[in-house]
Amino acid sequence: MDRPQTIADIDTPAVLIDVDRARGNIARAQAHADRAGMALRPHIKTHKLPFWAAEQLAAGAVGITVQKLGEAEVMADAGITDIFLPYNILGSAKLARLAALHGRVAISVTADSEPVVRGLAGAFTDPAHPLPVLVECDTGMGRCGVQSPQAALALAQVIAAAPGLGFGGLMTYPAAGGQAECLDWLARAKALLEAAGLPCPRITSGGTPDLWTSQAGGTITEYRPGTYIYLDRFQVAKGVGTAADCALTVLTTVVSHPTPDRAILDAGSKALSSDTLGQPDFGEIPTLPRARVTGLSEEHGTVTLNGESVAVGDRLRVLPNHACVVSNLFDVVHLVQGDRVIDILPVAARGRLG
């Protein structure tokens, strides 16, 4: 098939990325971080593309964040030289891969328990080239992380005592709406560390929902938003941007219109994912404001039209609830400017689960 020149040439389902919107989102976040006195370290989980990582760095980011070793490897292969992997790395296979990365890029990781630090200390033993390890802090989200500032200090001391590791600072992902509690937690931990004579080079927080309200305030030095580059229905609901800022849509075709109020799209949970993130349904269609994607099976999306009109064969762009998981479901994305297709990129870091 010839390479599509316009959106009308793209077969469905397909992911479209509006590059002007994405670039606007990159610029706005970087300007905010600059004003707030924080380094920006974007999380590439949203786009999984070296293309956008390079644009984020060119705009002023200090490096990137990844969530799995496989993502770090893809980005290192693409020439990215400063990578933060905020994950507990365990087991000989993964430690060997981490060591290989440490030999060629600046990579830092996190730990939240002594077993994880012991594993790292066994694999990294060169005092001349220590691996930076940050302590992951559970400041209210209830996922990973040490449970108190005192526990953060204790684990930092274990890291600092390991010859081949360097204490790299504190990392957290704040609870939804828990920004104040998070900043207080981190400030107390920082004070304990300083009192113990342990400098804390980075205090890194993240999350697009809290991007505009994040404040350095002398505590946070670095911020790791991910979804801000594309935005999605969830982020619009959180007030992070408007539907007109959303860069990622899924291009679909109406394959069936069995009843007046029901249309079926060729995009189901394999294209949009079942993530609702608390939204009441699975997506909306900006050109049909009253319609909602009210059901998904693997290859079908059920649209309740609520009075909107469609015909079999119509092509519709769906705004999904959660952009990051959509990137993970497609092998390629189409970069568009207006109706023009400017490139088709393989989602290089898709499916890197380990």
Place this chain on the structure above:
Amino acid sequence: MDRPQTIADIDTPAVLIDVDRARGNIARAQAHADRAGMALRPHIKTHKLPFWAAEQLAAGAVGITVQKLGEAEVMADAGITDIFLPYNILGSAKLARLAALHGRVAISVTADSEPVVRGLAGAFTDPAHPLPVLVECDTGMGRCGVQSPQAALALAQVIAAAPGLGFGGLMTYPAAGGQAECLDWLARAKALLEAAGLPCPRITSGGTPDLWTSQAGGTITEYRPGTYIYLDRFQVAKGVGTAADCALTVLTTVVSHPTPDRAILDAGSKALSSDTLGQPDFGEIPTLPRARVTGLSEEHGTVTLNGESVAVGDRLRVLPNHACVVSNLFDVVHLVQGDRVIDILPVAARGRLG
């Protein structure tokens, strides 16, 4: 890395398929179909592997079912010669791909509207080699399909009138618990067709939940179960099998144990999917019967231990809610017998969205 010899050698997260259990499930379903006088045409969406398609055919299946053209292409490339694609195929790009498949394997499709039939009739014009088109019937599920037996007859007549198409019969996917209503609907449509002089060579239904209660009863000639080969937590809840019949598990590592009742796995929604299918959480762990996977983010699974004991570094096998979507998230699966790894297969038809 050396090829793993036992499960202990596999890095996580990874999909394990217990081949003895899968073979038992294949044999039981084929024996049931044989007893019930129905042809079995397994849906490969669950496994997406030519390996299992070949075993299903060897056990007695008449052909396979796929849901997208891309899946049909993968299976045709692997040597499968009888493929049913119960989907409305629209647009010149997809019609050209369908024509290429029609030139090399026995392929049949469905339609549920005149626009779809018109598209097919324009692309297939050879009366000497007609494309079999079945009418999709909405017998209660509320997805695609004509809405009444009368509408099925009307569309069958449009198909039969197209020189390059052949009316292939009726297809449905029954509503949950709607087997009796479904059979009545199809019997009425069949009677209308016969009265109009249109023979109905196939009446095909599907769904693993209703597999054991499906009855030919002179109406259904063919059944298309998918998940029966692996089963999953949803199917066990439906009574289709027991946990001891489930062939697919996700091997994970406990990466964090921040509180006494909380453990974090290295498998999140990118490994297990957010599909609950009505289950109250995201998966269970057969070796820790009280524990439940109560939360997922993309790369983390939160386990509420409910009194079970784990340690950081433990490796656990999670039984997911929905096996099919897990297959779609991994590039490879590990075939195991007991603890032994007998092969690693690429999920050849993964991510075939178009």
